[in-house]
Structures are given as C-alpha cells and as structure tokens.
Amino acid sequence: MTTTPHSLVYVVDDDPGVRKMVRMLLESVGLPVQTYSAATEFLDHFDPPPLCCLVLDVRMPGMDGLALQAHLHRQGHQIPTVIITGHADVPMAVQAMRAGALDFIEKPFREQTLLDAVQRALRSAEEAQRSDAHRAEARRKLAQLSPREREVMELLVEGQPTKGVAAALGVSIQAIAAHRARILEKLELDSLPELVRLVMAADDTD
Amino acid sequence: MAPDGQHELDRLRARIRELEAADDRRREAERALRESEALYRTIFETTGTATVIIEEDGTIALANAGFSELTGHDAVAVEGRMTWPEFVVDADRERIWGYHRARRAAPGSVPHEYECRCQHRDGSPRELHVTVAMIPGTRRSVASFLDITQRRRAEAESREHLRELAVAARAGMLGALASSLAHELNQPLCGILGCADYSLRLARSGEGNTAAAVEALEEVVEQAERAAASIRRIQTFLHHRRAEREPVDVGKLVQNAVDLLETEARHRGVRLRTVIAASARQVLADGVQIQQVIMNIMRNGIESMESPADEPEDLEIAVISENSHAVVVRVTDRGSGLPAGNRHRIFDPFFSTKADGLGLGLSLGRSIVEAHGGKIQAEDNPAGGAIVTLALPLWGQST
Numbered sequence: 299m300t301t302t303p304h305s306l307v308y309v310v311d312d313d314p315g316v317r318k319m320v321r322m323l324l325e326s327v328g329l330p331v332q333t334y335s336a337a338t339e340f341l342d343h344f345d346p347p348p349l350c351c352l353v354l355d356v357r358m359p360g361m362d363g364l365a366l367q368a369h370l371h372r373q374g375h376q377i378p379t380v381i382i383t384g385h386a387d388v389p390m391a392v393q394a395m396r397a398g399a400l401d402f403i404e405k406p407f408r409e410q411t412l413l414d415a416v417q418r419a420l421r422s423a424e425e426a427q428r429s430d431a432h433r434a435e436a437r438r439k440l441a442q443l444s445p446r447e448r449e450v451m452e453l454l455v456e457g458q459p460t461k462g463v464a465a466a467l468g469v470s471i472q473a474i475a476a477h478r479a480r481i482l483e484k485l486e487l488d489s490l491p492e493l494v495r496l497v498m499a500a501d502d503t504d
Numbered sequence: 505m506a507p508d509g510q511h512e513l514d515r516l517r518a519r520i521r522e523l524e525a526a527d528d529r530r531r532e533a534e535r536a537l538r539e540s541e542a543l544y545r546t547i548f549e550t551t552g553t554a555t556v557i558i559e560e561d562g563t564i565a566l567a568n569a570g571f572s573e574l575t576g577h578d579a580v581a582v583e584g585r586m587t588w589p590e591f592v593v594d595a596d597r598e599r600i601w602g603y604h605r606a607r608r609a610a611p612g613s614v615p616h617e618y619e620c621r622c623q624h625r626d627g628s629p630r631e632l633h634v635t636v637a638m639i640p641g642t643r644r645s646v647a648s649f650l651d652i653t654q655r656r657r658a659e660a661e662s663r664e665h666l667r668e669l670a671v672a673a674r675a676g677m678l679g680a681l682a683s684s685l686a687h688e689l690n691q692p693l694c695g696i697l698g699c700a701d702y703s704l705r706l707a708r709s710g711e712g713n714t715a716a717a718v719e720a721l722e723e724v725v726e727q728a729e730r731a732a733a734s735i736r737r738i739q740t741f742l743h744h745r746r747a748e749r750e751p752v753d754v755g756k757l758v759q760n761a762v763d764l765l766e767t768e769a770r771h772r773g774v775r776l777r778t779v780i781a782a783s784a785r786q787v788l789a790d791g792v793q794i795q796q797v798i799m800n801i802m803r804n805g806i807e808s809m810e811s812p813a814d815e816p817e818d819l820e821i822a823v824i825s826e827n828s829h830a831v832v833v834r835v836t837d838r839g840s841g842l843p844a845g846n847r848h849r850i851f852d853p854f855f856s857t858k859a860d861g862l863g864l865g866l867s868l869g870r871s872i873v874e875a876h877g878g879k880i881q882a883e884d885n886p887a888g889g890a891i892v893t894l895a896l897p898l899w900g901q902s903t
Contacts, residue, residue, distance in 0.1 A: 312770070315695035315727050322720060323702055338815075357687065359770045359816050384690040385683070406694035409701030 305420050306347050309333040310340045310366065311355035311382070316405070320353060323409055324416060337361035341369070346377060348427055351400075351419035353412075356383040356390060364390070367397045376426060378419035382407065429499075436500035439485050447484070450477040454490060455497050553648045560643040562587035562604055574632075574649055576625025588647065593629070596620040603636070607645060611638050619652070631656045666871055670793050671745070673868055677799065678742055684768035688734050695727035737764055744792040749876075751899050752791035754831045755780040755823050761799045762821065765806065769819065772810040776802070779822040785831045788899040789876050797869040797880070801835045801892045804865065807858070808839025808889070830878075830895045838889040842882055850882055869894075 307329050309320050317333045324331045334340040338360060352370075356363035367379060381394045384405040391402045400422055401415040443451060453463045460478065464471045487493050548555060554570035564586055567579045575582075575591055589600045599620070606614045616637060622630045633650040678685065699720040706717040741764060762776050769776050787794070798821070805819045820836040842850060849855045853867040866880075873880045878896040885891045 313691045313694075315692055315723070315730065316698075318723060319695045319698040319702075322716075322723070323698055326702060326705075326716065357771060359773055359775075360814070384687045384694070405690050406697040409698055409705065412698070 304347060305329065305349040305351075305423070307331050307351055307353060307416055307420075308340060308344075308377075309353045310335075310337060310358070310363070311353075312336060312358040313355070316355070316382075320412065323412060327413060329416065329420075337363070337366040337369075340366070346375065349420060349423050351378045351380065351416060351423055353380045353382060353416060356381055356394070357385070364393055364397065367394065367399065371397060378422040378426075380412075380415045380419050382412075432499055436496050439496065440500050442484050443481060447477055447481050450474060451481055451493065451497070454478065454481075455494050551648075553650065555646065555648040556582075556588060557639070558588050558604070558645045558647055560608060562589055562601070564588055565644065571649065574624070574630065574651060575622065591622045593621045593623055604645075607636065607638065608643060629653070663875065666868075666875060667790075667793075669868055670796060670872060673800075673865070674741055674744075674792075674796055677796070677803070678738065680803075681764070681768050684771055685734070685738060687771070688767040689731055692727035692731040692734075696724050696731070699723045699727070741792060741795070749788045749790055751786045752789050752794070754785040754787055754794070754833060754896065757791055757795040758798060758821055758823055758833060761795050761802060765799060765802055768803075769806050770816075772806055773814060773816050774806045774809050774811075775816040775818050777818045777820045779820065781822075781824050783825045784898060784900070785823055785825055786899045787831055787876070787878075787896040789896065790872075793872045794876065794896070797872050797894060798833055798835070800865040800869050801894070805835055805837030805839055805890070805892075808841075809837055810839075825898065826895075829898055831898050833894045833896075835892045835894075836885055836889065837891075838885065838887065841884055841888065842890050847882070851880070 307324050309317060309324075309331060311317050311320070311333070312335050314335070317335070321331045321333055332343070334343070336358060354363045354366065361369070363381060363383075367381075370377060370379075376398075378400045379394075379398065380401045380403065381391075381399045382403050382405055383390065394402055400419050403411055403415055440448075440451075449467065450463060453466055458466065460471055460474050464474045467474070482488065482493065485493065485496060487496065548566070549568050551568070552570060554574040555568050556564045556571050557566040559565050563584060564582050565584065567577075567582045569579070571577075571582070572579050577586070589597050589604065592600045603614045603618065617633065617635050619631065619633055622632055624630055630651055631653045633652045634647055635650075636645050636647045638645050703717050703720040703724070706713050706720070737760065741760075758778060758780060762778055766776060802819065802821060809817055809819060811817070817838050819838075820834075822832075822834045822836070824832045824834060826832050843857045846855070846857075851866050851870045855867075870880050873894055873896070876896055878894065880892070880894045882890055882892045
C-alpha cells in the first residue's frame, strides 16, 4: 500500500475502542491520524490540509455523522468521506451517498475494507486536488483573451461554424477566421476540440 | 326452764342462724363460681378461636373445639396427654420451646404474638398466628391460634403474580432497548475484528513486530471483556427468577441501571449523571426488581428529554440516605414534565402519555416498591421536567 505524503485521516467516532482500533490500523500503514469523539470537537479543530479524508461514524450523540456531513457541505468543504455505521439501513446509506459520501461500511468490518476505503478516499482527494490545479491553469489561460476574442470563442465552443459566428457578430468571415487563429495561438492550442476541452476544464465545478 | 337453760338455748339458736347464713353464703359463692366457670368455659368453647391452656411443662391442660378442628385431634386425646410444641413442625419446634420457657422466666422477653407452622392430623400444613398470655398468679399460659394459611397463600400468589409481571415487563423493556443493546455489542465486536485482523497481518508478515501485535491483542482482550460484561448485565436482568429478598446496595442497583441504559440515553441525546451518597444505602429487596423500577423511571425521563440533534442534557440519578430509616433514589429529568391535569393518574394502570405506551411501567413500579415497604412519588421539577422519588426502608439500622 502506498502512503501519501502530507495526507491526514480524520476519524470521528464516539466509541473509544473503535477509535483506538482505527488509529492502530491506519498508523500501521503510515497514515497520520487525528481522532475525535464528537462532531463538535472535530469542527473545533478542523483545519484541513490539502490532502485529507474523513472516517465518520453515523450514530453519535449531539450532531450525528449525517448532520456533520451536511454541515461540511454547506461550508464548501469537499472532504472525501467514508461513513462507518453499526446499523446500515438503506435509507441512511442513500442519504449519506447523496450527501457525497465516498463509501459506506458496516461495523464490524475487516481491516482491509477500511484500509481500501481510506486509500480510495485519499486518492479521490488527490484527484480533486489535481483537477483544481488543472482548472486554475485553464482559467489563467482564458483570462489572456480580449473581450472580443472571448465572444468569438464562446460562439465557436457552442459549435457555431465560422460563417455563423460572423453572422452573429455582424462581421466578415475573414475577420472571424483571423480571431480564431489568434485565439488558438494565444492559448497554445492546435485545434478547436482542444479549445473545447480547455473551456470545459475551466468551467468544471464540483 | 332454768334461766341458764334458756340462755344456752338462745345462744345455740343464734349459732345455728349464723351457721345457716354462712352456709347460704358458701352456697351462693359456689353457685357464683359454678356460674363463672360455666361462663368462662362457654367463652373458651364458643369464642370461635382455637384456644388452649398450657401447663408449665408444656402439657395442654385444656383445649377447645376450635383447637380440635384446627389440628384434627379430639380434646380428650390432647388434654393432659400432649404438649403444645408437639403440634409444631420440626423446623419451628425449638423456637416454640424457647418462647415457652422464656415466657415463664421473664414474660416480657418474648413476643406475645408470633407465627409458626403446624401440621394437621391429616398431614396438611397450617400457618398459625399465635397469641399467648400468662394467666396471672399461675405458671400457666393461655394461647389462641388464628389459621392464616389461606391469607399467606393469597399473599404468596399475589407476590408470584407481581414477580411474573415483573419478569414479563423486563423482557419487554429489553425488547424496546434491543436496537441500543445490539449497537452496544457491535462496538466491541468491531474493535475485536479490526485488531484481530491487524494482529494476523503482523504475525503473517514475519517482521517480528511483537510490540504492535501485543498492543492489538490486548485491545482484543479488552473489547471482548467489554462485550462479555454487556451480555452478563443483560442476562442477569432477563433471567432473574428468584424473588428472594436480600440486603442489596441501592448505589450498585443504580449503577447497573445506568450501565444498561447508557447507550440508549446517548442515542437519544441524554447524558446520565449519577450522584451516589457514600452513606448507608442497603435495603432488603429483590435487587433486580428494584433496578427495574429505577430503569423504568429513567427511561421515562430519557424519552421525555429526547433531543438527538442538540447538545446532550443531563438526567440526574441521585442516591440519598435522607434519614436513618430510608434510602431515596431521586431521578430528575429536564423533559416535558408531568401530564397537566392528569398528574395524579401517572401511577394508575393503563394510563400512558406515550403513543405506544401500555401504561404499565409506573403502576408496576409502584406495586413493586410498595411490596418492599417503600414509596414512590412524582413532582414537577421547578427548573422544568419531572422529579420521581423512590424511598425504600433502610436495612441494617433498626432491623
């Protein structure tokens, strides 16, 4: 199993035995772990590093796991979450998955089940981080375009032919062809499909 | 006639009159005595209560028809022939001889009323309530007997019904707690499975990381013991069959109740807080039944306080020994309080404020507490909610 540097696994479970076991398992594969006995305690200390995931018990006194999940979502945190529960009923699983849980595992679970789920969650965090970087780069490039070039680009990406763009903007086909060449040059692209991919990457929202 | 002769004659006549008057008085006294004897004999025979007169050596001098009926022995076969303790069952006989002798040495030193068991001539056992008094100026005593066999049987039956009801109610209560109890057992299982897997991985790796394996296996042992303790608590509560009274520590009963309800309370957003006085808190009781009453009161409190989403609130269970006579368990909740307008009905059977309640919990609780010579009452908590107080006679002080 590979360990991811600078990653952190948050564990929130009100049972001390379960917390101890999860910590032991995760630390044994080199993952840094922070454990909390309640949702509020976790939120008080929550300062997420770029790469982290959350192992969350559903049934806890005070704010329960699903409520914590919803709270994080409202705060705009996209932390990959593995739900663990002692009583997996279908409606609860559905609710958790809808709220963005990556995995839903039932207590008691085998060691490998937990380790796989946590590893998947960290990979997902990593991918999210990568796509964040990708999006930032795409947006930076698109920002170089002039307002007129942007107008032309948007129509091109919508799938309008050069003639259609010219008609829409009330200019000559030649002028649009020149704009199009200039846009691809500025963005260091070779083709229209590449332009479409770049715009999609910039638009990507979670 | 010579004057002397006349004088002598008068003197004799007077003497005769005196003697005749004395004889009349004697006859009168004898008649009164006979009447009195007949009166007392009639009372003795017809009072309806089995009665005997007992000599110093224990022999029954006189036995009435009631006694014959009670024991199946004719008075003729008893009077002057049998001793009173011969009628008593073996297990009680020594005690009765003890009373008999001590009563003649120092009448105040033994109870003048007591209970014992006899055997009817047909072999059937009889429970007797005996009242004994010394006859003034004699070494004899008079004893009367009340047959309380039926009453005792009825009491035993009603105790048995209460016990059966309590057993059923305990099963019902655990049924209602099943989800929490399953959760409570699942947690240690989760720890055990995870740590056992980890230990296996360490052992199979051949890396010889003994310290980590030991730590994981210690956790397996700890969690297994935790699960075993949970199961033991449930079994003790469920499979309790005896209804014997023995000295029990009320503080311990409260702790057992808290242990069984902890998970349920947590799931409902309630924190259990116990305050147990260090002073005397022993009562003579069927411990599991009392624990059941305490749990019932606590569950009512927990349910009325339920608020899983908020910060947990405290349900306080206090054990206080208020005076030298009673141990008090006081359960203070911050829930919805006693039902307005119906507060006096909460201990009635089939009265419930819960949609799915049978209304048997508190009424059974009151029956159990009263059968233990105790008292249960409910009042409003001035801070909101209810306070239920259960008082039981302290054991070992005056008894």
